[in-house]
Amino acid sequence: MVEINAIEKVKQDGVFAQITSLGHEQLVFCYDEPTGLKAIIGIHNTVLGPALGGTRMWNYASDEEAITDVLRLSRGMTFKNAISGLNLGGGKAVIIGDPAKKNEAFLRRFGRFVDSLGGKYITAEDVNMKTSDIEYMAMETKHVTGLPETRGGGGDPSPVTAYGTYLGMKASAKKVYGNDSLNGKKVIVQGVGQVGKYLVERLIKEGAQVFVTDIFEDKLMQVAKATGATAINPADVYSFDADIYAPCALGATLNDETIPQLKVQIVAGAANNQLKDDQKHGLMLMDRGITYAPDFLINAGGVINVYAEFIGGYNRDVAYAQTEKIYDTCLDILNKAEKENIPAQEAAMQLALKRINDMGKVKLSY
Structure with missing residues (x-):
């Protein structure tokens, strides 16, 4: 936890x-x-x-x-609200x-x-x-x-969170493989709660080979049966031979013990605070050549959805249109990280903090 x-x-x-x-x-x-x-x-x-x-x-x-x-x-x-352009x-x-x-x-x-x-x-x-x-x-x-x-609300935000995560995963694939197709890619989804379940459905639909795990076996087997994904033991997640690891449970799963075990090229998931230490473990992933899609960026679909409700007159199309921007932002962040030779998490935090600082000056000016 x-x-x-x-x-x-x-x-x-x-x-x-x-x-x-x-x-x-x-x-x-x-x-x-x-x-x-x-x-x-x-x-x-x-x-x-x-x-x-x-x-x-x-x-x-x-x-x-x-x-x-x-x-x-x-x-x-x-950071999530700032980088998503929300007030x-x-x-x-x-x-x-x-x-x-x-x-x-x-x-x-x-x-x-x-x-x-x-x-x-x-x-x-x-x-x-x-x-x-x-x-x-x-x-x-x-x-x-x-x-x-x-x-009159937006309902369960989980499908929108899953959609943003999926787009962040595709943007990462574009960066790593030169195209964003997930067809045939081996993807591990750790945690098949509401968000994880919707993410699995999207991945299966695109033709990815999906492997799922969860600490709750009944939930795990239910999702595996419903989607056709393959259930694996939670203990095997980090060392499992795959292309993409999608942490969709609780935080701090990327740490000193787990990162050396990873065999994937991409980490892109919906969990919050995936890096146990933003700086240290961001660098560890970078040193191992693993592309990391910043969690607070790609899992922002849910807050985008509830923000659309908060500002009045909820419109699902508006929420999804705003969420679609995650793809381009994620690709921009990954390119910035590569150009400046810094972890993607740091690049994303810099962008979020710049917006906060810029808007802080605007608010102080009147």
Whole structure:
């Protein structure tokens, strides 16, 4: 879930040291005894607009693990929203506990906490959250997006996230192979939740040889049977002989232990914070000649989709048209990285930060 070193850093240095080092504006702790709600909202940067990012619910092993996760995720949303051209800052929320225990009262109470921030943070779906959960939150706050289509919202953003990831994968293939066809390419999809499942469907349709894995065997076998993909053991993912590795589960799967095992030429997936350390592991991939499609760039389809709803009058065609820009942006980033001899993640972060800095100057000028 979250790397041990980062958790220990929170314990040793303290929360404020971590907030300062990562550049956060605010960290909000939420607790409600009657419902048992324990949540943390991280607001990283609001230069471009209110912080938007989903809420995930996870049974974290410790409070430090949850803090580390929300800090990394909210920071990632700043880069994601900026590089996607959205007028949004970066934020994220985590709810600590068993997702099976959430109910109306629990979710509405969390909605009140979101509302208490006065629009500085806007929430949406993430891991273990559904559009129906957002409906409950919306009973207590208007600062939500990702409502069901029956409520005029964009519905489940997972298909759009998968589409953007697919386009980023094709752009990477164009860079590596000279054309963007995935026909016949061996692709490992790690994690076949909502996004992973839709990605598999697109890859199969294009004629890729798809290998899937997941820590939940029932889900794995269900997707393999439905799509025709080949199920493999989770332990074999990193050393599996393939062309492309698509991490679509949780973060930090690219680290000291896994990168030396990789036999792929491309890493392009939908998971957040895939690099355990942005700089170190970005360089490791580059040194091994592996092309990395920056995660916060190619998995931005979901936030693009909910942004289309947030600005009013949701239009699916507009959301998909904006998402299609991921292909060209990804190719530009990969070319920039090659030209400047820097990791693709660094090239993408430079572009995102430039937009934030430029717009910050515009806002300060009046």
